Amino acid sequence: GESVGLHLPTLSVQEGDNSIINCAYSNSASDYFIWYKQESGKGPQFIIDIRSNMDKRQGQRVTVLLNKTVKHLSLQIAATQPGDSAVYFCAESFGNEKLTFGTGTRLTIIP
Amino acid sequence: NAGVMQNPRHLVRRRGQEARLRCSPMKGHSHVYWYRQLPEEGLKFMVYLQKENIIDESGMPKERFSAEFPKEGPSILRIQQVVRGDSAAYFCASSPSTGAEAFFGQGTRLTVV
Numbered sequence: 001g002e003s004v005g006l007h008l009p010t011l012s013v014q015e016g017d018n019s020i021i022n023c024a025y026s027n028s029a030s031d032y033f034i035w036y037k038q039e040s041g042k043g044p045q046f047i048i049d050i051r052s053n054m055d056k057r058q059g060q061r062v063t064v065l066l067n068k069t070v071k072h073l074s075l076q077i078a079a080t081q082p083g084d085s086a087v088y089f090c091a092e093s094f095g096n097e098k099l100t101f102g103t104g105t106r107l108t109i110i111p
Numbered sequence: 112n113a114g115v116m117q118n119p120r121h122l123v124r125r126r127g128q129e130a131r132l133r134c135s136p137m138k139g140h141s142h143v144y145w146y147r148q149l150p151e152e153g154l155k156f157m158v159y160l161q162k163e164n165i166i167d168e169s170g171m172p173k174e175r176f177s178a179e180f181p182k183e184g185p186s187i188l189r190i191q192q193v194v195r196g197d198s199a200a201y202f203c204a205s206s207p208s209t210g211a212e213a214f215f216g217q218g219t220r221l222t223v224v
Contacts, residue, residue, distance in 0.1 A: 034212075036215075041217075042217055042218075043115075043202050043215035043216050043217045043218050044154065044202070044215045045215070046212055046213075046214070049212065089153055089154070091154075095209070097159060097166075097167065097209060098144065098156040098159050098167055098169075098170070099144075099146075099154075099156065099213070100156065101146075101153035101154045101155070102153050103152055103153045104151075104152070104153055
């Protein structure tokens with residue numbers, strides 16, 4: 001079946017550095033992509049989204065890049081802070097209904 | 112505007128008992144989604160409901176699991192005759208319409224002993 005996967009299960013970054021989390025998706029029909037942050041014991045928290053008619057979108061300290069040619073999605077976090085430590089999930093959908101989640105990347109910010 | 116409210120936050124059930132998980136969507140949201148998460152894994156879609164209607168239940172086991180979203184009151188995910196394999200975190204999300212951002216609740220952690 002279709003799936004969303006991540007290249008790196010864990011990532012450690014020095015505080016203040018930039019981090020990049022990658023995601024590969026396999027459903028070429030997906031037209032909506034979201035990055036979520038999940039802290040221990042909490043629900044997923046929306047970070048940023050992007051639609052398939054765009055290749056880049058920026059938020060506060062975060063940027064999402066979409067490469068439809070190779071079906072790749074990335075989340076860039078600038079000037080990382082200790083509070084950025086969490087598990088990050090990419091998710092995709094077609095028709096903006098149910099989301100298909102990847103397995104997650106654990107980001108650890110080293111003080 | 113309160114967020115998506117799920118209760119209970121933690122639920123312990125013995126094998127064979129029933130588990131009822133509740134989700135109150137954000138005010139004005141008529142779309143509810145239920146997801147299940149095992150430790151160290153991503154969320155897996157279970158069911159998508161709109162008021163009084165099940166839109167997509169393709170991710171929900173055919174037996175023992177059911178979901179409803181009545182005209183009044185919260186959405187309920189019901190698991191009958193629970194087994195140890197049902198132990199997981201169950202998350203609910205709501206959105207105001209198709210194509211809009213979905214907001215997640217804090218989840219219900221079900222433990223079957």
